[in-house]
Amino acid sequence: MEKTMNLTIRVWRQKNRLDVGKFAEYKLADISEDSSFLEMLDILSEQLVADGHEPVAFDHDCREGICGMCSMTINGIPHGPESGTTACQLHMRHFHDGQTITIEPWRAKPFPVIKDLVVDRTPLDKIIQSGGFITARAGSAVDANAMPIAKGIADYAMDAAACIGCGACVAACPNASAMLFTSAKVAHMNSLPQGKAEKDRRTLAMVTTMDGEGFGGCTNIGECEAACPKSIPLDMIAHLNRDYATAQFKNFFKPVA
Amino acid sequence: MCSLCSFIKSTIGRKILMALTGLVLVLFVMGHMLGNLQIFLGAEVINAYAYKLHHLLPAAALWGIRIFLLASIAVHIWAAVTLTLDNRKARPEGYDSDKVVQASYSSRTMRMSGIILLAFIVFHIAHFTVRNVPSMQYNEPGVIEPSEVPLVKHGEVVMKNGHAVMTFNVNDMMVAGFKVWWVSAFYIIATGLLCMHLTHGVSSMFQSVGLRNSLWRKRLDRVALVYGWVVFLGFAIIPIATMAGLLKKDPTGGLPVASVSAAAEITETLHK
Numbered sequence: 003m004e005k006t007m008n009l010t011i012r013v014w015r016q017k018n019r020l021d022v023g024k025f026a027e028y029k030l031a032d033i034s035e036d037s038s039f040l041e042m043l044d045i046l047s048e049q050l051v052a053d054g055h056e057p058v059a060f061d062h063d064c065r066e067g068i069c070g071m072c073s074m075t076i077n078g079i080p081h082g083p084e085s086g087t088t089a090c091q092l093h094m095r096h097f098h099d100g101q102t103i104t105i106e107p108w109r110a111k112p113f114p115v116i117k118d119l120v121v122d123r124t125p126l127d128k129i130i131q132s133g134g135f136i137t138a139r140a141g142s143a144v145d146a147n148a149m150p151i152a153k154g155i156a157d158y159a160m161d162a163a164a165c166i167g168c169g170a171c172v173a174a175c176p177n178a179s180a181m182l183f184t185s186a187k188v189a190h191m192n193s194l195p196q197g198k199a200e201k202d203r204r205t206l207a208m209v210t211t212m213d214g215e216g217f218g219g220c221t222n223i224g225e226c227e228a229a230c231p232k233s234i235p236l237d238m239i240a241h242l243n244r245d246y247a248t249a250q251f252k253n254f255f256k257p258v259a
Numbered sequence: 260m261c262s263l264c265s266f267i268k269s270t271i272g273r274k275i276l277m278a279l280t281g282l283v284l285v286l287f288v289m290g291h292m293l294g295n296l297q298i299f300l301g302a303e304v305i306n307a308y309a310y311k312l313h314h315l316l317p318a319a320a321l322w323g324i325r326i327f328l329l330a331s332i333a334v335h336i337w338a339a340v341t342l343t344l345d346n347r348k349a350r351p352e353g354y355d356s357d358k359v360v361q362a363s364y365s366s367r368t369m370r371m372s373g374i375i376l377l378a379f380i381v382f383h384i385a386h387f388t389v390r391n392v393p394s395m396q397y398n399e400p401g402v403i404e405p406s407e408v409p410l411v412k413h414g415e416v417v418m419k420n421g422h423a424v425m426t427f428n429v430n431d432m433m434v435a436g437f438k439v440w441w442v443s444a445f446y447i448i449a450t451g452l453l454c455m456h457l458t459h460g461v462s463s464m465f466q467s468v469g470l471r472n473s474l475w476r477k478r479l480d481r482v483a484l485v486y487g488w489v490v491f492l493g494f495a496i497i498p499i500a501t502m503a504g505l506l507k508k509d510p511t512g513g514l515p516v517a518s519v520s521a522a523a524e525i526t527e528t529l530h531k
Contacts, residue, residue: 012355025355075354077356077358078354078355078356078357078358079358079360104355104356106354106355106356109350109352109353109354110349110350111348111349111350111351112349174360175350176346176350176353176367177345177346177349177350178346178349178350179270179346179349181270206265209269209270209271210265210269212270213268213269213270216348216349217270217349218270218342218345218346218347218348218349218350219270219271219273219274219342219345219346220270220271220274220467221342221346221366221369221463222366222459222463222466222467223362223363223366223367224361224362224366225359225360225361225362227361228360228361228362229360235473236466236471236473236476237471237472237473237476239466240465240466240469240470240471240472241469242271242469243271243274243275243466243467243468243469244468244469244470245469246269246271246272246469247271247275247468247469250262250265250266250272253262253265253266254262254263254266257262
């Protein structure tokens with residue numbers, strides 16, 4: 003038999019960017035433990051609409067944990083209590099009957115709240131725009147074996163490329179640092195032969211953009227790694243630090259083009 | 260922008276500076292601790308060590324090292340303050356239900372332990388290096404009024420041009436200092452905070468310069484934990500031993516027992 007639960011949902015309501023915003027409390031009855039967290043929010047929204055209220059706005063798209071749209075802090079942890087899980091892949095069986103669940107938007111100066119739980123994550127796009135690419139004629143995809151890449155390097159680059167850019171690292175960081183995001187992108191591109199040619203230029207550009215967008219610095223405490231739904235490790239940040247130091251060292255003697 | 264300016268302006272650049280200056284200070288505290296522990300080998304050993312520190316290198320080099328250490332502290336603090344201000348700006352609003360998942364207590368309190376350590380360092384230098392703490396009264400003179408003792412090496416008083424070489428009586432200064440209960444208490448608390456600071460810092464500095472991965476993170480975290488505790492115990496044992504009465508002022512004035520008779524002679528020469 004399917005188990006159900008009654009919940010109290012404390013959710014952040016904010017009309018627009020300029021609104022101050024506040025928490026609102028709603029009661030939800032008979033939520034199936036098999037429903038996903040976002041399905042639970044859908045039920046809440048339906049209930050609100052039926053009562054003549056505005057539904058809770060939240061970002062979501064694929065609902066299978068690969069797009070990086072869903073973004074909410076559930077009981078103080080971005081994407082909720084399950085490690086390596088996006089909010090859309092989180093199921094209600096991880097909560098219990100009678101529980102109060104607090105849902106907040108990502109909190110960071112570079113991520114202003116647009117409405118309720120929706121924040122503007124454009125600064126992450128700007129970091130990508132400044133160096134998350136290779137300046138090569140793209141053309142059609144070449145044969146996968148045309149360029150030999152050692153298995154270890156390919157695996158490492160794949161682990162870094164697993165970043166879906168959701169911004170949970172920024173949300174989890176007490177400094178709102180985007181180091182885990184930026185480092186995953188830098189490590190991904192800098193470790194592959196296609197990206198190596200522009201390694202130094204890319205590293206400098208992406209770090210400059212990251213700092214310029216108003217993200218904080220890394221204090222090596224590791225909360226981002228714990229919150230990351232793709233379990234990107236702190237290794238990537240060490241990689242970024244290393245590549246940045248190297249790039250600045252070269253840049254000191256001869257400007258990196 | 261010049262490359263050096265952009266390095267210093269960047270968050271990563273300042274973290275690298277913090278790591279490098281941190282390394283200097285990490286190595287310094289270990290050396291300082293090992294030096295201090297010589298007090299357990301006897302008054303003449305630590306006094307001879309103090310003499311060596313002051314006379315092995317010319318005064319200019321000694322000041323060079325002092326300035327280098329103070330500059331390291333200054334850069335370390337400057338990086339910490341500017342980064343903290345930037346970090347605060349980046350996260351003006353926290354969560355209503357904030358939860359820590361894996362960050363250690365010491366990693367989250369680096370700023371607090373750092374600030375208290377700075378206060379301690381200022382007091383410590385005023386107390387034992389400058390030996391002038393305004394409004395501080397001692398029951399026993401010996402800290403603020405330095406006493407000198409003859410330098411003893413291998414059980415013999417070191418003579419130069421027919422006079423005994425004099426050295427600062429570090430043994431009595433430390434004992435007199437730590438006999439004051441609140442000095443000892445502050446010292447033990449500060450070294451405890453230093454232990455916490457190092458528990459995160461010793462491993463974190465490798466991360467900041469990019470020399471760490473998942474495997475070495477576990478190893479370095481353990482190294483940092485051991486390093487922190489060794490430094491804490493090595494420093495804290497001296498005030499504890501002093502308060503327990505295990506370390507005493509040297510009754511011979513730094514002279515080996517065999518040379519006590521010579522002491523009177525030397526003292527006489529000095530008073531002339």
